[in-house]
Amino acid sequence: MRMNILAMEQVSKTFGEKTLLREVSFSMEEGEKIGLLGLNGSGKSTFLKLAAGRDEPDRGSIIWNKNLRIHYLAQEPFFEPEATVLHTVLCGDAPGMTVWQRYHVLLARIDREGENEPLHQELMQVSQEMEALDAWSLESDAKGMLNRLGIQDWAGIMGRLSGGQRKRVALAAALMNCADLLILDEPTNHLDNQAIDWLEEYLLRFNGALLMVTHDRYFLERVSQRIIELDKAGLYSYPGNYSTYLERKLEREAMEASSAEKKQALLRKELAWIKKGARARSTKQKARIQRFEKLQQEPAHIKNDKLQISQSAGRLGKKTIILEDVTHGYDGETLIANYSCILERDERLGLVGANGIGKTTLLRIMSGEIAPRQGQVDIGSTVKTGYFPQQSTGLPEDMRVIDYIREAGEYLKAGKKVLSASQMLETFLFSTAAQWTTLQKLSGGEKRRLHLLRILMEAPNVLLLDEPGNDLDIETLNILEDYLDDFPGAVVVVSHDRYFLDRICDKILAFEGRGRLSEYPGNYSDYLRYSATRPDNELDKDMRPVRDKTAQHNEKNKTKSLKFTFKEQREFEELDGQIAAMEGRLADCNRQIEQAASDYQQLEKLLATRQEIEQQLDDLLERWAYLTELAEAIEQQKKIDNN
Numbered sequence: 001m002r003m004n005i006l007a008m009e010q011v012s013k014t015f016g017e018k019t020l021l022r023e024v025s026f027s028m029e030e031g032e033k034i035g036l037l038g039l040n041g042s043g044k045s046t047f048l049k050l051a052a053g054r055d056e057p058d059r060g061s062i063i064w065n066k067n068l069r070i071h072y073l074a075q076e077p078f079f080e081p082e083a084t085v086l087h088t089v090l091c092g093d094a095p096g097m098t099v100w101q102r103y104h105v106l107l108a109r110i111d112r113e114g115e116n117e118p119l120h121q122e123l124m125q126v127s128q129e130m131e132a133l134d135a136w137s138l139e140s141d142a143k144g145m146l147n148r149l150g151i152q153d154w155a156g157i158m159g160r161l162s163g164g165q166r167k168r169v170a171l172a173a174a175l176m177n178c179a180d181l182l183i184l185d186e187p188t189n190h191l192d193n194q195a196i197d198w199l200e201e202y203l204l205r206f207n208g209a210l211l212m213v214t215h216d217r218y219f220l221e222r223v224s225q226r227i228i229e230l231d232k233a234g235l236y237s238y239p240g241n242y243s244t245y246l247e248r249k250l251e252r253e254a255m256e257a258s259s260a261e262k263k264q265a266l267l268r269k270e271l272a273w274i275k276k277g278a279r280a281r282s283t284k285q286k287a288r289i290q291r292f293e294k295l296q297q298e299p300a301h302i303k304n305d306k307l308q309i310s311q312s313a314g315r316l317g318k319k320t321i322i323l324e325d326v327t328h329g330y331d332g333e334t335l336i337a338n339y340s341c342i343l344e345r346d347e348r349l350g351l352v353g354a355n356g357i358g359k360t361t362l363l364r365i366m367s368g369e370i371a372p373r374q375g376q377v378d379i380g381s382t383v384k385t386g387y388f389p390q391q392s393t394g395l396p397e398d399m400r401v402i403d404y405i406r407e408a409g410e411y412l413k414a415g416k417k418v419l420s421a422s423q424m425l426e427t428f429l430f431s432t433a434a435q436w437t438t439l440q441k442l443s444g445g446e447k448r449r450l451h452l453l454r455i456l457m458e459a460p461n462v463l464l465l466d467e468p469g470n471d472l473d474i475e476t477l478n479i480l481e482d483y484l485d486d487f488p489g490a491v492v493v494v495s496h497d498r499y500f501l502d503r504i505c506d507k508i509l510a511f512e513g514r515g516r517l518s519e520y521p522g523n524y525s526d527y528l529r530y531s532a533t534r535p536d537n538e539l540d541k542d543m544r545p546v547r548d549k550t551a552q553h554n555e556k557n558k559t560k561s562l563k564f565t566f567k568e569q570r571e572f573e574e575l576d577g578q579i580a581a582m583e584g585r586l587a588d589c590n591r592q593i594e595q596a597a598s599d600y601q602q603l604e605k606l607l608a609t610r611q612e613i614e615q616q617l618d619d620l621l622e623r624w625a626y627l628t629e630l631a632e633a634i635e636q637q638k639k640i641d642n643n
Contacts, residue, residue: 002029005068005181005209006051011060013046016441020046022233023060030065030180033203033210035220035242038230039429040445040473044213045075045185047230051211052183071179075186075444075471077170081159085151088158089142089173102126138176145172148198149191150355163391164190164355175202184212188219189470192354193496193524215469215477217242217499251607254593258603316345316461316489319380321366326375328361329515335361336372337515343462343490350501350524351494353511359494360390363464366492386460390467390494392451397440401430401450404439408457421457428453445471452480461489469497498524529629572627579624582617589613 006028013021020043028034028051038044049055050062052072064070079088103126110119143154149168158166167190174182182203188196196219203210203223214220220227220242227238227245236252238245321343329335335358343349343366351359364370367387368379379385396404405421412419419427425435428449439447448471455463463484469477481503484491495501501508501524508520508527520527589610596602 005065011057035224041443042230071177072183073174079158086154317382322378324376326372328372334515350505357511386455402435465493
């Protein structure tokens with residue numbers, strides 16, 4: 001049985017007038033890996049700080065296991081601005097770090113003062129200590145980890161790095177630290193897809209405990225063993241990974257909605273009795289009045305209001321954005337070379353590649369913000385771009401929330417409806433009171449959500465999104481994805497969120513180094529499958545997708561027998577019909593669940609049936625994907641053989 005390493009008991013925490021945690025209890029076992037979810041501004045970062053001992057609760061207690069080694073990675077880590085990258089990573093509190101620092105300080109003194117006997121003796125002593133602690137390998141390990149995270153300049157000065165580079169250095173320092181508990185706040189922000197794949201593998205092998213906030217749903221699916229969610233100052237715990245969390249949350253909200261309906265019915269009944277003029281003269285009447293008052297005071301536990309974005313966009317003509325032989329770069333380095341494209345009116349284009357390779361530059365060229373060094377950019381007269389940058393900086397901190405949105409538009413036409421700025425803010429989960437506060441009182445995630453609303457209030461017909469997942473919570477991302485499904489215009493997105501790219505894109509533009517850009521049909525997973533079959537010499541080293549041993553084994557097996565058996569051929573022909581029938585069963589089951597919301601026994605049976613149908617559908621889809629991939633490989637092999 002694993003031992004508890006951390007326990008919170010009846011913890012409460014407020015920030016200003018807002019209650020973030022109300023009598024929350026939580027415990028964590030050694031080696032456990034937990035993902036923390038919640039809306040922006042719900043208190044996720046505060047919860048992590050409390051768990052790390054960086055903040056104190058207003059009420060309640062937090063108990064840590066004796067000698068527990070914790071390393072906390074903040075969203076905005078602090079560093080000595082004059083320190084080098086390598087020094088920052090190595091000078092922590094893990095075994096050997098201090099010795100490493102002493103060794104390099106001595107080397108610096110010898111360089112300045114020249115070698116003498118006392119310095120020589122001290123250097124020999126420190127060298128022996130490093131040998132005993134196996135600290136000689138630390139520098140090599142640190143450089144290797146920095147390389148994995150996209151940092152090659154180990155002598156770089158921290159104060160001169162970008163925010164994303166500093167976050168990656170902080171992550172390297174956290175992983176180099178010999179911690180029993182890693183607490184990570186948005187560790188995947190500012191990482192490219194290959195670095196995220198590597199980090200997943202690292203944390204899966206990590207023997208210590210992990211508590212993290214991340215919006216990367218694939219990351220949560222693979223790494224998490226338990227999901228905890230902050231909702232209205234309460235904490236809910238769900239065993240399992242992200243997909244299991246979604247199932248359990250649906251069940252909980254269905255039960256709460258049913259309970260809320262029953263409570264409201266009882267309230268109406270009690271209200272009718274009270275209005276008849278009950279006189280509190282008898283014990284029975286007093287009891288009913290007290291029960292009515294108690295019901296009024298209890299929270300309703302009604303399902304969360306869902307953030308909804310109403311559809312609205314200006315008319316888009318046939319001509320959108322045309323790039324002809326565009327070339328651009330900085331400081332003598334070419335990022336984009338002779339790139340041409342015509343953006344279709346309904347295109348969903350995802351830009352992928354290593355950090356600093358030119359993705360944001362291409363977005364800025366498309367938006368007209370910067371002109372290319374060579375080539376032409378032709379933007380149609382009806383095009384109205386909405387550019388959502390990588391970071392929401394420069395917002396007017398002293399402006400009220402409602403005024404910031406009204407600057408973009410007082411009203412928004414959404415089909416036949418006309419919504420006011422205040423109504424749109426409410427759908428974005430900004431309460432009436434919050435609308436009259438200033439932006440400086442909002443969390444980083446709330447500012448990102450507000451900035452996104454501001455852009456959509458301007459009714460663009462071409463959306464250019466640069467890392468929209470940065471600092472947005474998963475619920476906002478879900479609704480943004482639903483909005484983009486029906487958006488009547490073009491969407492170009494830079495993202496390292498693999499789930500978002502799979503969900504949105506029907507074409508991938510990959511930056512493959514040295515100014516070379518290649519287009520791939522399909523979403524990000526399709527791109528990975530295709531690029532994995534290309535010879536390594538066709539891809540730059542930094543752009544090669546990470547491929548695990550299982551994938552390589554499967555590829556070898558597929559190339560051995562590139563033909564259907566009779567049974568597989570028959571199965572492949574029948575699968576489409578089977579999948580359609582199973583989807584019909586699932587739709588019928590969902591309708592029955594909606595109708596049976598107040599019948600607990602029937603609802604429990606239906607939820608179990610739906611889970612069984614979903615599993616069968618998943619199995620069919622997985623089989624269909626395998627056979628489709630095999631059919632494509634057979635066809636490709638035939639073409640090669642014919643040539």
